[in-house]
Amino acid sequence: MANWAFVIGINTYQRLQSLSCAVRDAEAMCEFLEKAQFDQIFYFSDNSPEILAADGSYQSTQPTYANLYSFLVDFFSVPCLGDGDNFWFFFSGHGVRHEGRDYLMPCDGNPRAVENTAIPLNYVTERLRGCGADNVVLFLDACRNEGAKTGLGIGGEKQKGVITIASCSPSEKSYEIEELGQGAFTYALLEALRIQGESNCATVERLCSHLRLRVKEINREYKKPRQIPYSIVEPATKYHYILLPDYIRPNESDIAALREDAFEAEAEGNLILAKQLLRRVWMLDPGNSRVINAYERVVTKLGQQSTKPSPQPPSPSPSGAGSKATPVTPPPKPEAEKPAPPAKEIEPLDTVELKSEKGADYTKLRELLRAKKWREADKETTKLMLEVSGFAKESLLNFKFIKKIPCAELQTIDELWTKASGGRFGFSCQKCIYQEEKKNWECFGDRVGWKVNDNWLYYNDLTFDLSAPKGHLPIVYGVQGVQWTYRVGWAREAFSSIFSHVKACEAYESDPLNAVELKSEKGADYTKLRELLRAKKWKEADEETARVMLEIAGRTNEGWLNPNSIEKFPCADLQTIDRLWVQASNGRFGFSVQKRIYQFCGGILDGQYYEEAWDKFGDRVGWRVNKNWLYYEDYIFDLSTEEGHLPTARDYVRSRSREIPPNYIKFRGEGYYHNIWKDPSCVIQCWQIWGLIQKQEASLW
Known part of the structure; x- marks a missing residue:
């Protein structure tokens, strides 16, 4: 079992109020992780040393937007961990909730341009899941945004497949305790992780319950307002996950609960989850023949489903209860499962589900975007939008047509553009810029490069490559080569309608009640x-x-x-x-x-x-x-x-x-x-x- 961690602590901000204890929080977390014998700790803070990058060069760990984003891209492009391994992410600093999404603020983050200068939390989790570990835990002491205490904190956005433990509930603020030299949440977290014996916090469930009570007690003792940690565990089965079995020894009931979750997952046909859970149980209970048989059975079923050779079950440590288990190397994957070099480039587009309520075929658009044929992709986008709006014979979109486009179609088109461009193009990108410019069409045109020196460009003068300004594409125009400048009024009306429709679709999609x-x-x-x-x-x-x-x-x-x-x-x-x-x-x-x-x-x-x-x-x-x-x-x-x-x-x-x-x-x-x-x-x-x-x-x- 391998344990990795990514720790960030930021005191000094360029455009936000600086903090006092965030760096100390991160240092204390690193000290604990070293004591818990984590195999790899990546540390970013105001004064952290450089780290060796994958290409052999040294990378700065100053927690700027560029450094954090580059690290997430470079270090998590290929899986390095496997089933049974853990990856912890700890962040202490400012966090904001913007347009219904959670963001972590780097030291150069600008609260007036969140989308362009902050790191979306769901992007962090997407990259961390790529490390291969089946257990990713986020600890977020990051609800310290400026303003009233009633401002929304982060951590309320569900992160698929990970455990998220935030320092306070969405309507609260996270507090630093000067007398302790740490944030109340981090102090309580490290205190809980050090508890040994029957009252320990070996499982996710016990840790979350302990933090809810302890942080409230600390704030009451030091006369701070109410603060109750907030957790989202996805899937819910991970409430029974045992966090660090080599450091915090679980009791028999903890192992039994995890074992029953594994058997239940197999019974329900969730074989991937069953395999992950059984592997963890095996390491904790190596002599249980029922677990061994179940693991082999699940691996065989998975092999039959994929028609690939089944991996061998792990060799658990023979050490007895209470002794430190020897780390177990993940079973080798079959050659066929090793990622081929080309897969890295095409992966983003292949993850987009080509949903359509109107039976539209988005294959051609996807392939044009994959080939970076941006002009052809723009024309194909217009053609598809006219088709799904029921006006295929028309050559120009207007707001009446746009309102008839189902959300599924708009989301598919937008996601394809977003993934193909690495987030530079797409309706959602354009919508954010439009809102940042207070819906001023002239300023928006300047930002996305459709307007230069007070002159609106012709369609043929636009830039159809990734060097274009952010939000430059798609135009959804030019099917018949009509020049852009003649239709500025139409463009304003059409894009305003598109952005309103995108926002409505995002609201519907993001509302879990739907x-x-x-x-x-x-x-x-x-x-x-x-x-x-x-x-x-x-x-x-x-x-x-x-x-x-x-x-x-x-x-x-x-x-x-x-x-x-x-x-x-x-x-x-x-x-x-x-x-x-x-x-x-x-x-x-x-x-x-x-x-x-x-x-x-x-x-x-x-x-x-x-x-x-x-x-x-x-x-x-x-x-x-x-x-x-x-x-x-x-x-x-x-x-x-x-x-x-x-x-x-x-x-x-x-x-x-x-x-x-x-x-x-x-x-x-x-x-x-x-x-x-x-x-x-x-x-x-x-x-x-x-x-x-x-x-x-x-x-x-």
Whole structure:
């Protein structure tokens, strides 16, 4: 198992307020990583030494835009790691959220030109995933943007396939503690990673839970405003990942949870994930024949699917529990799997899915862009846009045509141009420039090179190569060779319409709620719930959740759910409700989130009532304060509250009233949530859990 890390700390900014502790945060992280015997640490800070580049030259590690971008391009072009390996990325400095995306600010970043001077976080993760490690972890102490404390922090944008742990929730700010000489988050993070024994933070789940409590305590102690770390784990299976098994020894339950995730992945047909998990389990539990057989079985299935030779299973270390395991070299890949040199050049375009709702064929456009035939690609773009808008016989696009182009078509065309040009061309690039110029068409023309010395260029005078200014292409014009200058008014109108359409499509695509299928076995309409959640009207959404659940269960008149109605609650409806809450809150709220927290608190879904676990759960999700269970009107209905705080979706007719003892809520809530939690993904059947709970409930009546 190999461990690599990329650590960045920036105190001194050219156009942003400088920081005091970011470099010390990064230094402390490097010290820990060295102690944890990481194999490779790349360190960029205000005064960090040069590093040796792949071509044998020395590269500056001053954290400028050019240096960081070049490093990400040069050092992650070819996979160097494999299954079972880890890559950690740590950033301490300024971060901003702009146009719905997260950016890391280099030392020369300009907050007035974010797209052109900051590093998009999703680009960082895209490059890091290219290293080959199956476990990439981002630690972001980067929500220190200037301005009000209510400004959005970063970390809320889901990064596919990685674990993201941000220093604070989206509506909060990250704080430096002068007395400690570090940021509160980094101090708590390093403190947690050094904990040994049964209370350690060996797994992602335990680390995230520890940080949420500890950072809040540190800020309270040093009289700083509220700050609660925020995590997004994708896929959710990685909550059980064991971070550094050679340094922080996991317990048997940690290994068992990872093992069950691996078996479940195989059962569901997710063989790649199953192989990754089984490899990790094998290293931790080398004598388990069940794991060995499963690994060999999965590798064989993958080999049959790809018709390529199967890699040999790893040779785990024979060392006993508690001793430091010998690093295991990843199994060699078959020759056929080694990346061929040409693949590096064509890879970006080959990753673009040629989606079309109108049956358009984008193959020719892709090949023209691959060949860098920019003029021909521009004309093909115009032809395709006229075709998908339903006006193929026309020669000129106008705003009426553009509005009829489906988002799938616009996104495919834009992504092809963006990938082919390395981000220099494309509608989304042009849209950002247009917005930066405050939608001033004349200034926009100057920026993208369509206007020179106050004169708009003819189409044939435009530059059709990568030396052109950023945003120069596509023009989507010139099918019949009509000169550009004669149609400036048309161009302004058409491109304004394109940019508006691109923005609308981006908003739709980026809204995770649109990805939730509103399934219902009972014909329930979840549109209102979705819109309330989209608008962050959490209390109204909570009440709508209760209303629709009572409606589905046929207990609207009774006003509460009994054991039988919950037991028979349709899986499809439960999934829809849970996914809407999870997506709207970026993983903070939802029944499945509450289930995970309850189990972490020691609760077992076996039909028994565990009062200690339930009390701990109440404390963790903020339903119980100072050993007193809150009334409904005392709940907090915004994202600043505790993880798992919502939905409550309990007894709205009776339990909202202060006339009903809180213990009634407690007992009824216990039964209610046991049933809800058991089946958020319909993987296992509902447990018969009422027993003592039902008796206690009856005694209260």
